Amino acid sequence: MNSTGLYGLLLLLLFNNGASQVIIKTLPGYSGNLPFKLETGYIGVGENEEVQLFYYFIESESNPNMDPLLLWMSGGPGCSGLVGFFYDIGPCTFDVENFDGSLPSIILNPYSWTKVANIIFIDAPVGTGFSYANTSQGYSSSDIKSAKDIFTFLRKNNAMQWLLNHPVFIKNRLYVAGESYGGKLVPMVAMEILQGNETGLQPQMSFQGYIIGNGLTDSNIDFNARIPYVHRMALISDEYFESAKINCDGKYYNRDPNNLQCTYALQRIQKCLSHINQVQILDPKCGNRAPKPYDFGWDLTFSNDNSIDHLVLPTADQECHNQDYSASDVWANNQIVQKALYIRKGMITRWRTCSDRISYNQNVESALEYHKILIKKGYHVLVFNGDHDMAAPYMGPLKWIHILNLTIDDDWRPWLVNGQVAGYTEKYKKNDFDLTFVTVKGAGHTASSYKPKECLTMLHRWLSRRPL
Structure with a gap:
């Protein structure tokens, strides 16, 4: 075999078994070259790298060398990073209005968070999106294992993983971010990074804090907040609320089954x-065209499934919120698209927005203990909630933040965008630790998909350490 053949074989082995990264200059459905830098790739994690986590990385459209680096985790568990990329905070979205079932057109998002930050969207846990395992046993995951895998994605033992392949970003401020079920994993990954830095792993990761949007933290707190929330929003009567409050003793999610x-x-x-539409109470409760795994994963009051996500997938009816997840289903399962993204052939049978085929153990019921440890450090934290989200209502975070026994540094007040109230905020401190809580007025479960301009403004001010 000549040198050219050996080189090609080496590249093939590297591509199929180890880390890979490719710059994507065009995407099917978008006309012309992308006006932002997109990279996709795989990073192997696990003892023998049997798990291959797929990612999308977009450089900041402002100043990538100086802007912070965000690692973004979608919810589920099992929702692809493409949810964040196309429907939430990413640089583009689908032209849903003109989507006819064929390959959808892609349009730019003027309020992408990549305007002010470098962002990694990760398909995690294994089995999510285009991530896969080389063994059947490798598909088993859990809260604890997923957090460790995501940390290993960034760093393995005493060597950087993704960061080693992107050394220019090692010095950038690093934030771990996520929404919905990803909110539980955010402090867990943060803890892994903290422990790695404190054990002296070099180079140190420039970890600054974390961001949680409409997130799950503690199932008892967050899910029990739903009944008080629907009462506050005038969806149930005073009589119904008082009856439930007295007879259930405030325990609606984890109630006594014998209490008739x-x-x-x-x-x-x-x-x-x-x-009522759980993810946005002002929207109609629509039918669905795209396949969905569990229709949100739990019943509003009676289920014991801790999944907070498995997104409700609305249709493209004009009266519904203008998101149609069937567009991503068509796009991501197109062979031309998968070739353009450099997806490894034969590794998955079908891409799903939110996978129902992951083997996942929700073995951490509450992430509150992680927050209690992290507040001893000088981190900066942003917790935001759409105030019309019934599924993960803002009253849950307010309760668990209160449990942390922080000091109010900036009293509850409105924050404005273009002179209009965009929501309300309160800031807390404890020594060098600070936490900013934000409601986004009129937003639902994935807040930035409902109020993109306001959420980008919120992020920019917070990252700049300016008051909202």
Whole structure:
């Protein structure tokens, strides 16, 4: 075999078994070259790198050498990084209005978070999106294992993984970010980074803090907040709320199954909410064209499934929120698209927006203990919630933040965009640690998909350490 053949074989082996990274200059559905720098690739994690995590990386459209680096985790568990890329905070989206079932057109998002930050969108845990395992055992994951895998994605033992392949970003401020179920994993990954830095692993990761959007932290706190929330939003009567509060003793999610009075009170509430869109109470409860795994993963009051996500996938009806996840299903399963993204052939049978085929153990019911440790460090934290999200209502974070026993540094007040109230905010401190809580007025579960301009403004001010 000549030298050219050996070189080609070496590249093939590297591509199929180790880390890979490719710059993508064009995307099917977009006319012309992309006006931002996009890279896709795989990073091997696990003892023998049997798990291959796929990612999308977009350099900041402002100043990539100086702007912070965000690692973004979608919810589920099992929702692809493409959800964040196309429907939430990423640089482009689909032209849903003109989508006819064929390959959708791609349009730019003028309020992408890549305007002010470098962002890695990761398909995690294994089995999500285009991530895969080389063994059947490798597909087993959990909260704890997923957090360790995501940390290993950035650093393995005493060597950088993704950061080693991108040394120019080692010095950039690093933030771990996520939404919905990803909110539980955010402090867990943060803890892994903290421990790695404190054990002296070199080079040190420039970890500055973390961001949680409409996130799950503690199932008992977050899910029990739903009934008080729907009462506050006038979706149930005072009588129904008081009956549930008294008979259930404030325990709606984890109620006593033998308490018949509580069950009756919740059944009356359930009837009031059966036609309400959980992720945005102002939107119609629409039908669905795209396949979905569990229709959000839990019932509003009665399920014991801790999944907070498995997104409700609305249709493209004009009266519905202008998101159509069937566009991503068509796009990501197109062979031309997968070739353009350099997806490894034969590794997955079908791409799903939110996979129902992951083997996942939700073995951390509460991430509150991680926050309690992290507040002892000088990190900066942003917690934001759309105030019309019934699934993960803003009252949950307010309760667990109160449990952290922080000091109020900036009282509850409105924050403005273009002279209009964009929501409300309160800032807390403890020594060098600070936490900014934000509501986004009128937004639903994935807040930035409903209020993109306001959320980009929020992020920019927070990253700049300016008051909202």
